[in-house]
Amino acid sequence: MKKMLVFQTDFTYKEGAVAAMYGVVKSVDSDIEIITATHEIPQYDTWSASYRLYQYIDFWPKGTIFVSVVDPGVGTSRTACVAETENGYYIVTPDNGSLTHVDRYFGIKSVRKIDETINRLHREDNGAVSIFHGRDLFGYCAARLAGGIISYEQVGEEYDTSMIVRHPIAEPRITEEGITGMFEINDPNFGNLWTNILLSDFLKAGFRMGDEIHTVITRNGETVFDQKIPYYDSFGKAPDHSVMIYNNEINKMGLAEVVGNLCQDYDLSYGKEYEVKFLHE
């Protein structure tokens, strides 16, 4: 396979950080192809970093190395690591919750702490710089791994996968009334909301394509949405600006406003304060 690295960060392109980080990679080995997954993870949001990795990781060739730098604790004692996943990928990241979803849905096989004595960029002029590990540590270490300069074993000492920092993930509940879950993320572009309810559980609860489903959303216990809406397989089947249920691209149930923006138009978002119920009647 071609040498490559896939990057996601919260740096944006508003200044020169991405370019400095990519330069370090090319300085290690100019044959490494650099691919931008995104630099628009919401700032400091390790939950989103974790979710996005989970969303796209297993569409890549086995062996692909991902670099995820959303790092509110840069320069503190949080561990800088490389994780090997059960499904055959490597993730170079601060161990700060960014591995949560990949661990939960695909599994982490092993994890190693980056040895900064060998896998950190040491220049005459950056010894006093402690605030840019994307450039000096994660990008540099990942490039050495992608370029074959070090093996995974040479990243640094292994530590127990049980020590990995994890965000709590809420579980949906099937009841006699239907199924209850939460919104765990949104699609910030089209304004869709994604629940934590797997298609398989939704079907197990008894719902079928084409059903009109009584859908209740609460925010901090207060009802903010209460409608019968259809479950369809594509947006084009419902009228413009109507709300519908669909199976999203990773087989979890989503809510969308057709050719509209559900989050904006209904003032909804994701997170613990929201509960969503799909009811049989």
Added chain:
Amino acid sequence: MKKMLVFQTDFTYKEGAVAAMYGVVKSVDSDIEIITATHEIPQYDTWSASYRLYQYIDFWPKGTIFVSVVDPGVGTSRTACVAETENGYYIVTPDNGSLTHVDRYFGIKSVRKIDETINRLHREDNGAVSIFHGRDLFGYCAARLAGGIISYEQVGEEYDTSMIVRHPIAEPRITEEGITGMFEINDPNFGNLWTNILLSDFLKAGFRMGDEIHTVITRNGETVFDQKIPYYDSFGKAPDHSVMIYNNEINKMGLAEVVGNLCQDYDLSYGKEYEVKFLHE
């Protein structure tokens, strides 16, 4: 020529869709270089998708394959196709108007419907996913074509180019008074407006570089701009914040506010409600 694919979509980088789509490409053939034209086409706007392809396509090497995914009808019966252009390119896209300008200005030589039985990604877990054809259909099929796994003929069955979905394109009119046209697109970054009037027609109408030209813009018949403004070859020739006429990068007449933003400062935009007249007196 190096294997490569050029992508434009309305996905933005706000979530993981681009990364999932690119991962599928690399899984088909990791040697394919992925180039981002843009992921900021305005949402659901097949007119803009069409215009942008037209704007840049023929600056690429012959044989380049473009993937355009602005797809409000994803999952419905709109055709997924690959078009071969008269000037030697391939475009992988929903057939929903996105081919309008390339067809009009360069010509479509032939078009084929993507055969989903062989050129769609089939995974154990995505059979129930109907809402992400960028990843499962367009990106996947394009990668097979770019990687040489299938020939153009193996995309699927050919259909008649007369069946291609086209947006109506308005024609400018040369009169004794001057020339009348419309704004067909803007430059959303610098705020310039681009008319549908070709430089050649503008010259035929009798206008010359350096002329002060009486320019009238109407919105729904009401005059919203009426000034004598110069026609120059570069922005630096007019004072800052003055409005001028120029020949844009694809040889159509444009209007710009020098070191300013015409659209914002004069509350103008593009579309059918606008008419622009350049008058001899």
Added chain:
Amino acid sequence: MKKMLVFQTDFTYKEGAVAAMYGVVKSVDSDIEIITATHEIPQYDTWSASYRLYQYIDFWPKGTIFVSVVDPGVGTSRTACVAETENGYYIVTPDNGSLTHVDRYFGIKSVRKIDETINRLHREDNGAVSIFHGRDLFGYCAARLAGGIISYEQVGEEYDTSMIVRHPIAEPRITEEGITGMFEINDPNFGNLWTNILLSDFLKAGFRMGDEIHTVITRNGETVFDQKIPYYDSFGKAPDHSVMIYNNEINKMGLAEVVGNLCQDYDLSYGKEYEVKFLHE
């Protein structure tokens, strides 16, 4: 080293300009890898263009060619040039101040004016286009250089480096009271402000890690910030939303609001109207 070009512009991805420019590069030599440093330099802001080059240039492999197109004077008599830096890089850019910081901190060894008779794209249809030098001149010339079609000497005639257009750069002053400087740029993503005070001068003035330092910021002579704030090596050492001093990624002193946005929350920015003083008492 792999053939590659690194681009920064103020084009954004909102329309097709980047794609047209990249297409020209690939048409010259499809083996050249195109890397996006950023297309979000603030519009017409040659100071920022200059600063960003300085921020990231020397993290790239020696010999890397950079293309910087922030070009308010496109089509006027400003010089289009290629500069060779003392530290071994090439920069293809309008000579309009964009070379200021690289010249000052790394040095420009020589500079050549691009010969438009041979190093400008000449197509049947673009002879009348004077407003897109990113595509027709800078991108094209850079691709010829990166592809080995021309040598640096064949770019065009050399001119004296003393003729390079430079922005004035303010110098910090060490006094008995402490050290006085200005904010020369910000980090528009995280909202940090970067001073023109080198870490080495800050240390020379007598400040040490962990010090609580009396910090006074004035705007047009009026005090807008006056607090004792700590100097730490990483953001995690101070409480959330407190303001602290740190050594930034290029060894200049910065000010940050921890897990916050200093510029927004304190209504601060950079530029000549601001002065910042670090005082011993």
